[in-house]
Amino acid sequence: MVNNMHQANFDRPVGVSLRWFVFKHYPPDVAGNYLNVVAAWMSEIHREYKSQFVFFPFCTESEQTDIKAFRTVRSGLGIKNFPLSLVIPTGFSNLRESIGRCGAFLGTRYHSVLLAVQQKVPVLALSYDQKTEKFMKQAGLDEFFIKVEDMTLNLLMEKWRKLILAKKELIQAYSGICREQRRLALRHIDLVEQAVLGKKPLA
Numbered sequence: 001m002v003n004n005m006h007q008a009n010f011d012r013p014v015g016v017s018l019r020w021f022v023f024k025h026y027p028p029d030v031a032g033n034y035l036n037v038v039a040a041w042m043s044e045i046h047r048e049y050k051s052q053f054v055f056f057p058f059c060t061e062s063e064q065t066d067i068k069a070f071r072t073v074r075s076g077l078g079i080k081n082f083p084l085s086l087v088i089p090t091g092f093s094n095l096r097e098s099i100g101r102c103g104a105f106l107g108t109r110y111h112s113v114l115l116a117v118q119q120k121v122p123v124l125a126l127s128y129d130q131k132t133e134k135f136m137k138q139a140g141l142d143e144f145f146i147k148v149e150d151m152t153l154n155l156l157m158e159k160w161r162k163l164i165l166a167k168k169e170l171i172q173a174y175s176g177i178c179r180e181q182r183r184l185a186l187r188h189i190d191l192v193e194q195a196v197l198g199k200k201p202l203a
Contacts, residue, residue: 012103013052013085014045015121017112018069019059021148025128030149034126035069037151038106039076042084044157052083054102056095058109060088066109104164108148110135118178120171124163126151139177144170 018038021031045051057066074084089095100119107113108126116123125145127133136145144163146155
């Protein structure tokens with residue numbers, strides 16, 4: 001069973017996005033647990049499926065840079081030559097294409113979750129605010145997100161295995177989700193246009 005899952009789903013790298021949380025987001029014990037659980041999850045997934053990992057930083061210039069989270073997780077792995085690489089895309093198209101080359105994705109950054117769905121890459125979201133949770137629920141993906149404050153290794157492994165087993169169904173569902181999101185976006189643009197032209201008040 002493990003070998004079949006590896007061959008079917010881990011022939012491509014696992015993408016990861018993380019966030020460095022300051023005190024205003026979470027107390028130190030919650031923020032520390034979040035990164036420790038991710039490191040333990042990586043070790044477990046690599047041990048079971050020989051997975052390789054690609055880290056995508058979405059914020060690289062402020063004091064809250066995602067690179068801090070990357071370094072903390074990497075130092076917590078405790079495995080020499082662990083297959084975790086850092087990719088800094090050269091532009092949006094390159095970022096989207098790079099995420100599309102992943103076999104599955106663990107996403108903390110909201111836009112990494114959206115891009116994974118757009119690229120039809122099975123994604124498990126780690127939610128730290130309402131926008132991620134709201135998107136996952138509205139898209140019918142309730143089973144595939146975890147609140148950061150609720151994270152445990154057992155829960156993350158359970159959700160991850162469920163994600164991989166549902167890969168084909170999720171890819172099909174993502175197509176419909178993307179169509180619906182485009183429809184809603186066009187509808188919002190239409191409403192703004194009508195308001196600007198004075199045909200309809202903007203709520």
